[in-house]
Amino acid sequence: MTSQTLTWTPIGGLGEVGKNMMALTYGNNILIIDAGIMFPESDMHGIDSVLPDYGFLRDRRDQVRGIVITHGHEDHIGAVEFVVKDFPGVPLYATPLTKGLIEAKLREAKLMDRATVNSVGVDATFQVGPFKVELFRMCHSIPDNVGVAVTTPAGLVVHSGDFKFDHSPVDGETSDFAKLAEFSARGVLALFSDSTNAEVPGITPSEREIEPALEHVFRDAPGRIFVATFASLISRVQQVVNVCEIYGRKLAVAGASMSENVRLAQKMGYLTVPDGLIVKLDDALKMPPQDVAFMATGTQGEPSAVLGRIATGKHPSITAQPGDTFVLSAHPIPGNDEYVHRIINRLFQKGANVVTTAHSKVHVSGHACQEEQKLLLSLVKPKYFIPVHGELRMLHAHKRLALEVGIAPENVFVVENGTTIDFSNGEAQLGERVPGGYVYVDGNSVGEIGPQVIAERASLARDGYVILVARRNEQGLVSGKPELLTRGWVFANDSRELIDRIATTIGEGLNGMGAASTQKLRERAVELTQRAISQETRRRPVVDAVIV
Amino acid sequence: MTSQTLTWTPIGGLGEVGKNMMALTYGNNILIIDAGIMFPESDMHGIDSVLPDYGFLRDRRDQVRGIVITHGHEDHIGAVEFVVKDFPGVPLYATPLTKGLIEAKLREAKLMDRATVNSVGVDATFQVGPFKVELFRMCHSIPDNVGVAVTTPAGLVVHSGDFKFDHSPVDGETSDFAKLAEFSARGVLALFSDSTNAEVPGITPSEREIEPALEHVFRDAPGRIFVATFASLISRVQQVVNVCEIYGRKLAVAGASMSENVRLAQKMGYLTVPDGLIVKLDDALKMPPQDVAFMATGTQGEPSAVLGRIATGKHPSITAQPGDTFVLSAHPIPGNDEYVHRIINRLFQKGANVVTTAHSKVHVSGHACQEEQKLLLSLVKPKYFIPVHGELRMLHAHKRLALEVGIAPENVFVVENGTTIDFSNGEAQLGERVPGGYVYVDGNSVGEIGPQVIAERASLARDGYVILVARRNEQGLVSGKPELLTRGWVFANDSRELIDRIATTIGEGLNGMGAASTQKLRERAVELTQRAISQETRRRPVVDAVIV
Numbered sequence A, B: 001m002t003s004q005t006l007t008w009t010p011i012g013g014l015g016e017v018g019k020n021m022m023a024l025t026y027g028n029n030i031l032i033i034d035a036g037i038m039f040p041e042s043d044m045h046g047i048d049s050v051l052p053d054y055g056f057l058r059d060r061r062d063q064v065r066g067i068v069i070t071h072g073h074e075d076h077i078g079a080v081e082f083v084v085k086d087f088p089g090v091p092l093y094a095t096p097l098t099k100g101l102i103e104a105k106l107r108e109a110k111l112m113d114r115a116t117v118n119s120v121g122v123d124a125t126f127q128v129g130p131f132k133v134e135l136f137r138m139c140h141s142i143p144d145n146v147g148v149a150v151t152t153p154a155g156l157v158v159h160s161g162d163f164k165f166d167h168s169p170v171d172g173e174t175s176d177f178a179k180l181a182e183f184s185a186r187g188v189l190a191l192f193s194d195s196t197n198a199e200v201p202g203i204t205p206s207e208r209e210i211e212p213a214l215e216h217v218f219r220d221a222p223g224r225i226f227v228a229t230f231a232s233l234i235s236r237v238q239q240v241v242n243v244c245e246i247y248g249r250k251l252a253v254a255g256a257s258m259s260e261n262v263r264l265a266q267k268m269g270y271l272t273v274p275d276g277l278i279v280k281l282d283d284a285l286k287m288p289p290q291d292v293a294f295m296a297t298g299t300q301g302e303p304s305a306v307l308g309r310i311a312t313g314k315h316p317s318i319t320a321q322p323g324d325t326f327v328l329s330a331h332p333i334p335g336n337d338e339y340v341h342r343i344i345n346r347l348f349q350k351g352a353n354v355v356t357t358a359h360s361k362v363h364v365s366g367h368a369c370q371e372e373q374k375l376l377l378s379l380v381k382p383k384y385f386i387p388v389h390g391e392l393r394m395l396h397a398h399k400r401l402a403l404e405v406g407i408a409p410e411n412v413f414v415v416e417n418g419t420t421i422d423f424s425n426g427e428a429q430l431g432e433r434v435p436g437g438y439v440y441v442d443g444n445s446v447g448e449i450g451p452q453v454i455a456e457r458a459s460l461a462r463d464g465y466v467i468l469v470a471r472r473n474e475q476g477l478v479s480g481k482p483e484l485l486t487r488g489w490v491f492a493n494d495s496r497e498l499i500d501r502i503a504t505t506i507g508e509g510l511n512g513m514g515a516a517s518t519q520k521l522r523e524r525a526v527e528l529t530q531r532a533i534s535q536e537t538r539r540r541p542v543v544d545a546v547i548v
Helices: A080-086 A096-108 A177-186 A207-220 A234-247 A256-267 A281-286 A306-311 A337-349 A370-380 A392-405 A451-463 A496-511 A518-537 B080-086 B096-108 B177-186 B207-220 B234-247 B256-267 B281-286 B306-311 B337-349 B370-380 B392-405 B451-463 B496-511 B518-537
Strands: A006-010 A022-026 A029-033 A049-052 A064-068 A092-094 A117-119 A125-128 A131-137 A146-152 A155-159 A190-194 A225-228 A250-253 A292-296 A325-328 A353-355 A384-388 A419-424 A427-433 A438-442 A465-470 A483-487 A542-547 B006-010 B022-026 B029-033 B049-052 B064-068 B092-094 B117-119 B125-128 B131-137 B146-152 B155-159 B190-194 B225-228 B250-253 B292-296 B325-328 B353-355 B384-388 B419-424 B427-433 B438-442 B465-470 B483-487 B542-547
Touching: A006 A155, A022 A146, A029 A131, A064 A125, A064 A131, A080 A096, A092 A096, A096 A117, A096 A256, A131 A177, A155 A177, A177 A370, A190 A370, A207 A225, A207 A234, A207 A325, A225 A306, A234 A250, A234 A256, A234 A292, A250 A256, A250 A281, A256 A292, A281 A292, A292 A306, A306 A337, A325 A337, A337 A353, A337 B392, A370 A392, A384 A392, A384 A419, A392 B337, A451 A542, A451 B451, A451 B483, A465 A496, A465 A518, A465 B465, A483 A496, A483 B451, A483 B542, A496 A518, A518 A542, A542 B483, B006 B155, B022 B146, B029 B131, B064 B125, B064 B131, B080 B096, B092 B096, B096 B117, B096 B256, B131 B177, B155 B177, B177 B370, B190 B370, B207 B225, B207 B234, B207 B325, B225 B306, B234 B250, B234 B256, B234 B292, B250 B256, B250 B281, B256 B292, B281 B292, B292 B306, B306 B337, B325 B337, B337 B353, B370 B392, B384 B392, B384 B419, B451 B542, B465 B496, B465 B518, B483 B496, B496 B518, B518 B542
Parallel strands: A029 A064, A064 A092, A092 A117, A155 A190, A190 A384, A225 A292, A225 A325, A250 A292, A325 A353, A465 A542, B029 B064, B064 B092, B092 B117, B155 B190, B190 B384, B225 B292, B225 B325, B250 B292, B325 B353, B465 B542
Antiparallel strands: A006 A022, A006 A419, A022 A029, A049 A438, A125 A131, A131 A146, A146 A155, A419 A427, A465 A483, B006 B022, B006 B419, B022 B029, B049 B438, B125 B131, B131 B146, B146 B155, B419 B427, B465 B483
16 A cells, blocks of 8 residues: 555536546546536437546546546546547547447548547456556446456555446356455445345346247237337347247348447347348338337337337327337436327327336336345445445445444445545545536537526526517617517417517607616616516516617 | 218327217207327427317307216316316216215315216217217226217217226126127127227236235235225226235225225225225324234325325325335336336335336226127127227237238228228218317317427427527617526526626627617527537537616
8 A cells, every 4th residue: 555545536517427427537648438428408408419627637638648538328428529539549448349349430430540548358467657447347237347446555445437237248258256255355445336226126137038028029019019128128039039940030220320230230230130030121011010020219208219200190100000019128218208108109009019018027127126236235345435426315325234234323424526536555535526417419519518508498498588689770779560480489370460569669768758778778678578578477587678 | 871971080199099089960959979098109298288178069068968977087087177168068978986986086176066967877878959868888997988979860889998808807897798899780880999909919917806916915015005096997906905805904095096996996985895994094103013004005106195294204104114015016108118217217216116017917908908808899890990099009909900800901991090981871981181180288278289389398498598688788789798587508506607708798799789679689699699509518508688
């Protein structure tokens, strides 16, 4: 042990702690783990995606030695294109499938030549500056998922990454218990562990348990079968391939993202498909309904994904019809429920049958539940425990589990993104806060949209806008009736009379003012407009005025 | 049996079928059941509440003989003030607590003198035109809840209303099994039954099962306890009163709606409170933390309710602090999860402890699960079954249960709001569709906001607006640089340069046009603005233009 300090920093805003990005700092050396995006919350109006604000690392750009990516989900790789630009020359380390998915992203962003992505095995050990990095396989809902152990002179810290303990995963690759036990034998200073399901008792069922449910659907379905799931859930595709083989159906993949992932996974050997089983979408649509199945995306209610377009009758080639069976092989992420339910209702409306996790075990979580979280704690036996990958409520639930397992309360740190923890001489303590938060991506702007614009959009969403245009004559007096432009307040075509009445009232008010400065007139115009609108409609649209 | 037809009509739009209002028509006689509102879905921007569109009944106003209300929840009484105005002189029938809650509404709307609300017992029988109405008690999450049986020459139909079978309800009043059995003996032509939990296996736990969980919280809490639930959940208030008595705490009620309901329930004898147990909020806040508990609303994440204001630090007198325990005694309604989770996280952030149904049985549903739904079917033994009070996905799940119980598939009707069912000569068949849908209430407008305005608000929420103001000189030519007004697109104060550049581009484009009609200039201005904005920011705000 030296007296030098290892600092851990979870990066982001008020969302899940350390989910999208975290950093380890030792002296003048920084190791980044993951570079993902967060999905916008429903009141982040118009925002496309949300980046963790890693600005404080940009200021120490030349100290960043490497970036380790745990797995290929968007919330862990979605920010790679930004990171590559901000940390030129810094090597990335990723397991083969993860590397494949990262490169697909970089190719699309035309950044391939600016990135060094090293392919490393799921049990690789490599040195990055002063950090000895050891990967270890952990089960999750995508192949080639790893946890990360880092040895520095300040001690050994272990990060679970996203994980579950699946003893019978579809690809046969279980979590690396041996390595976890070995870390424990070496002495683990701190464990960072996935808290997603810390409020859920018991054990997450094995992926394998989905197969009987799928077989049941395939046995009974009178017509076409559509299985919808996440584009990256390769094991689910494998399971559907398996039941297609058993029940003699061909399989077609609908939608660009899923087709691309299936192609990549097949090419790289993560998906085993009998020759001729996968057919083109157009060909599948011409086959007898009982001879074919489809895979698609859209389980989160996204209106532009394949399932959403089928449900609303907007898919160019697929029309839902009586006899069809739709399987929603996913859980709705909180916030999406309403939209998912709407899709299910619409499919029922078209006469199709819909099977969800409410009826049958057609999906399981990719994250550990309470008993697995306790198992990890018992296996690793860390001195300090830091629950990560969750909102505060989940971290607190995870803390309760750690106390049950016997970790001392003062050795559990529940912190928010931006709060660092310093490890020194085998002891941990809260470090300083680094500036952080989230950066909004909207169109081609990164970080230009802030809380003010979001607040403006929220006002506009509530009551729309009214703009008043008034004209001054040569004497500087407002004359005549001003014009009102509006959207989202009333439907202008149906409300001519109301608009006219309000314009007249405001016009009279302004005329009565006599000559005044443009600024004064404008302020008064806004005030009169707000008052008239409130009196007539009890609403408060965004109001602005131009005096010409 | 005569050959005359009894027609059943569920009224509303694409939401839960027959939830807010339904009608029975026999000859020239109409009986309305319930007059509730729907809560706006998250993409109904700015809408305050949503009424079922009962316009087709307004056209037959003089045929409406009476309105029976099943219970006092907003989704069953929220439209009473509109119904009272639209059907003057038509009597309402409600059980005592329901009547009390309706009258509180009518008083606020200054409509007391225009309504006749008859108080009827929970097992009352009364005649409304040709309809013999028999009420029967059913358990739910509010006292005095009833189902409605209606006998006409066309047969006996039974409507469950919202229900669960609670064998040990807090107020001791169980569902009226005797009457249900008696209906069965008389022969039930059709049963309409609550489908809310048709996807949930088993039996909804009794309200009574909450008490141990509450006692546990009260035993362990080191400081103040806040129990949040629905303002109308009188039995939950009774349970909190009971544990306060056991653990020697005083109780204060925060928030206007809950205070009013507690006062009403106490006055009417639905709530038994030992003298001196309930104290004023201000007094409670001065007591030692371990001597007091609070009840509040806000379990759905509403920012303006008591819980939301405490969580965001905006409550005038209550500040969350370490040692406080918050109990969320409710389930989040789908669509509200995100906001509820945010409140929980914020309370943890302030050092408080939070107990939800994820940790402990502090809430149970007010609706029957699958085994209770099957029990009702078995008790009533209807010839026809029509699942109601649910989205299509729930109705289909309920249909599956009915088939399991032995109802013939052709005797189950899954229909949407607006689709009528005709009963004649003991047979049922689909009737005609009546015009329906939902009516949006926004500010003081009822029905003026339609899908166009909602669509405008959705666009504004996404990317804001940009309004271009250009001036013509005396020659009719556009001259100089136009002005751009914007909100929600970019933050104007930070983006002067961008706005200036775009204005210059558009100005040059318009100058180049020469003289043209105002209409032409305006169209061109909108086009140029859209193009410039899209090129610069890849966004598509709402664009409008004024040529002065």
